[in-house]
Structures are given as C-alpha cells and as structure tokens.
Amino acid sequence: MADDQDQESKTEEPTEKKVRDAEERGNTPSSKEAPIFASIAATLIGSVFLIRGSIGDATQFLSAFLSDPAGFDISTSRNTSTLLVFAAMQAAVFVGPLLLLFMVFGLSASFLQHPPQLALDRIKPQFSRISPAAGWKRIFGLQGFMEFAKSLAKFIAIGTVTWLILKSDKNTVVTAMLQDPSTIPEMILSIAIRLLSAACVATIAIVTVDLVWSRKSWRRSLRMTKQEIKDEHKQSEGDPILKARRLSLARDRARNRMMAAVPRATLIVANPTHYAIALRYVQEEGGAPLVLAKGTDLIALKIREIAEANDIPVIEDRVLARSLHAAVQIDQMIPPEFYKVVAELLCMVYARKVA
Template structure:
C-alpha cells in the first residue's frame, strides 16, 4: 500500500541529475529489438550483395577438395577426422567474415542506444529478482504486456512472410529439375532477398515503436515526487538551514576579527549613538586612512567601548560619520572625497594631544 502511494506521488518528470545518476548505475533505456534489426539488416545485405560471391568461392574450394578426394585415406578414425577438419576449415574461412559481420551488427545495435559502461552493481544478486510478487508484476504489468504484444506481432508477421515465401517458392521448386543450377539458385536468392527485405521493413517499425516505448517507460520509472525534487535542489545548492548557519558563523568570525582590529585604530568616528567607524592611519605603512571596523547600534557601541578601553580617540562627527558609513568597507582605504575631512580631524587631534 505504501509502495503504491509512493508511486502515485511521483508525478514530476525526472531532472537531468536523476537521469545521469540512473545511467551511471546502469539503468538505461534499452530496446531488445534494435540489435535484432541490425542483425537482420546485415543478413539481408549479405544475401543481396555478397551471397553470389561467397557461394561461388565456397563452391570452387569444395570442388578442389572433391577433386582430390581420392588422395585422402579413410582407413582410420584419425584420417576421417583430418578430412572433416579440412572441409570445416575451408568452410569457416569463407563464412567467418559473414559471422563476424553479423556479430558486429548485433553489437552495433546495442552500442547505438547506450555507450559501454562498467557497472558492477548490475551483476550483484538482487533478491527482488526471485520474488514471486515482483515476477508476477513483471509478467502481468505494463512491461509484460508490451513484451507479449511485441512477440505476438513478430510471430504473426513472420508466419505471414513464411506463408508468402512458401507460395512463391513452390513453383520455383517444381521447375527446379528443368532449369540450370545457376538459374535455380538465382531465383531462390531473389525470393529470399525479397522476404528478408520485407522483414527488415517490418522489423524497423517494431524496433522504432519499441525504442519509443522503452524510453517512455524509462522516464516513467524515473519520475520524482515534489519532495525528491526539493531534496535534490537542497543537495545541489546546499541545505538552506546549513547554509544560513555557515553564513552566521562566517559573520561571527568576521565580527570578532574586526573587533580585534579596533585596539590598533588611530581614530573612531561616531554619530554618536547609531554609527561608529574605526580608522587606522600609520604612515608610511598606510598611504591613506584605512577602515578597520564599522557598525551600527550595539556593534557601534561595542566599537566605542573597545576604543575607550585601549585609549583610542573617539571623535563625534555625525554628518561625516553618516556620509562615510554608506561608502566605506572594512579593510579598505576611505574614498578620496573624505581625505581632507579626515585629515583635518587627525591634525586637530594631534595638536590637541600636544
């Protein structure tokens, strides 16, 4: 029940990350009909364009062996095996390229859908595979019915093609004894090629439909719930609570570092109650006054308290402090438009100390 509810909640299309994770786990959309189509196409091409050459080559090689038949001894089992091995070698030399071409076609049909990928998890045993309930769902679920109709379509069409082939080939077989072997084989080849070509066209339709179906089912299996999408977004951008906590810690550390710089300040400008800016000016190290701390309200009061504790001059100048606060940053030189005003204050305070 809970599993059905979980499936019902997955109404959203999968994200790109979800798809990529599935591919990395070996969970990809795969049509079993596409490799069959590639192999059948290769067989049709071989029969249509290379069968006559292969047949002629095989015929010539076997004729050579038959002409030398009298040279072979069959008195022992070893001699018989030697002759059979020789015939087998001649046959395989000619047919091996055909077999390799068919194997390559089937492999190409698989690689055309997904690149090869080593996924060890796919070969690990899964107990759900032997679960009667899971097996029943696979057999009578949507995927099971889709497989059934595919097989049924192939059986019906193949049966129709065989019936048509048999109807076309019977007259040729009946006239076979009265025609030459070359004409007979040519007619058989033409009929067989037409049959295979028709099967390739039908198999193309089946493979395309199956490819679309498997991709649709793959995306359906990867559907996500709203909660999964939110969780993935949190993982991608960071948990908002954790992110806020980290920002809070960073601000606290920055504040402590800033307060630690106040004792080294030359001057603290105040509003006097709402703003405070601590400036350091130690020529020739500083080419101009540098802001070492700034703050409002409680932080401003804390800056003033630290300045008083360490005998740093606190000077009230509300207009200058308010104007400067909006434009200055900590650990930065004050803007040039404030050079003259701050310089006058520093000169005045120095004279006052003297």
C-alpha cells in the first residue's frame, strides 16, 4: 500500500541525470517481443535462402545412407569414425549458416534497442527477484496484465493466420500422399515459408506496440517526486547556502590577494572616496601599466589606506578613476586609450620623486 502511494506521488518526468544513471546501471527499456520477432524473421530468411539451397544435398545424402546402409563400411573403428565425421560435416554445412543467422538476428534485436554495456548491478543478488510478494505483484499487476495481453494477441494472430493458410492448402496436403515422395520436402518447405511470412506480418504490430509500451513503462518507472527533483538539483548545483558561502570565501580570498598587491603599486588613481585603482609601471618590466587592484567605497578607502601607509602617491581624478574602474580588470594592462593620460600622471609622479 505504501509502495502504491509512493508511486502515485511520483508525478514528475525523470531528469536527464536520472535517465543517465539508470542506463549506467543497466536499467534500459527492452522489448521481449523483439527477439521473438527476430527469431521468426531469421527462420524465414533461412528457409528462403539457405534451406532451399542446401536441402537437396542433405536429402541426397540421407537417401543414399538409408537406401544402401550396407554400402558404408563400418567394420573398423576408423571407418566408423570417418563416416561419423562425414555425417557431422554434412550436418554442419546444413545447420551452421542457420545458427549464424539466428545469432546475428538475436544480437541485432538486442543491440538496436540499446548499446551493449557491462552493468554489474544487473547480476547482483536481489531479494525482490525471489520475493513471493514481488513475484505476485509482477504477475497480477499492470506488467503481468500486459504480458498476458501480448501472449494472447500473439496466440490469436498466429493461430488465425496458420488456420487460414492450412485451410487454403488442405487439398495440397491431402493429395501429397499420391505424389512422388521426393516432392514432399519442397511442399513442406513452401507451406512453412508461407506460415513464417504470415507470422512475421502478424507479429510486426505486436512488436511495435511492445516497443512503445516498454519505453513508456520504463520512463514511468523512473518518474520522480518534486522533492527528489529538488534534492537532485541541490546535489548537482550545490546547496544554495553552502554555494553562497563558498562564493563569499572566494571573494574574500581574491580581495586579500588584491590588497596584498597594493604595496607594489606605482600610483593610485582615485575618486576622493568612491573609486580607487592601483597601477604599477616599471620600465624594466616592459608593457603598459598594470592594474594591481581596484574597488569602490570601503574597498577604495582600504586601497588608499594601504597606499598611504606605503608612501604610494594617490592622484585624484574623478573621470579617469571611474573610466579605469569600468574598463580594466585586475592583473590586466590598461587599454591604449588610457596611455596618454596615465603617462602624464606617471611623469608627474616621477617628477615628484626627483624633486
């Protein structure tokens, strides 16, 4: 009862992560009717292209063996072994291609539904697989009802087409006893091909419905509650509180590194209280002036405080301070449009040092 209520609460479609995790565990949609259809199709193709061509050789061998068994020397164990090897080779020539065809069609029916993968979770012992309650639920639940409906549909469809074909060939089957026995295998093969063709056509619709149903049922089993989606979002994106705390710590560390670089500045360009940009220019280092730090309000005041403590010149220029703060980033050189005005300030600073 609790399981039913829990399933009813899962009203949200599964997320991509939930689908991906299910596929990695080997929980993938699979139609049980696809391999059955593949085996019927393989039998039909084998009957048309393989059995029809090789049945003559097999019939000739069996006829020779049964009509004149004394013609085969089995007086010694070596001759007996040779006869058995020859018979086995004849059987392998007849059966081998059919087995290969069945293997190819069977693997294709599985691989076309989902790519092969190694999923150890699928082979782990689980109590639910041997639990009578779980088995009862599978048999008499929605899944069991669908399996019964598919089996009933297959039985009715294949039974109907078989009855119709045999009814139309009734006269051929009855008169077969009056014909040459050598023609009977070809007649049986022709009827079998017609039956297999009809069975393939009849099961195509069942396979199509089962493919659609299996995928819908699989996605329904992966549905999530709203709380599960929230929890998954927290796991993937991180708890908002912890995330904000991490961002705050990262900003604090970046600010501390920036403040530690201020004593290396050549000058500070400042708006009296709201903006401050620390620039470094040493001719031997090459390149344009470098931005070591920048900030507004309290950070700007802190930059000025550190500069004054280290005897770094602070030049107040409202327009330049605002423009530099908007245009430059920390640890980057100033753009070319600021070269002239900053060069004038540097000349002023160097002139003060000389004086």
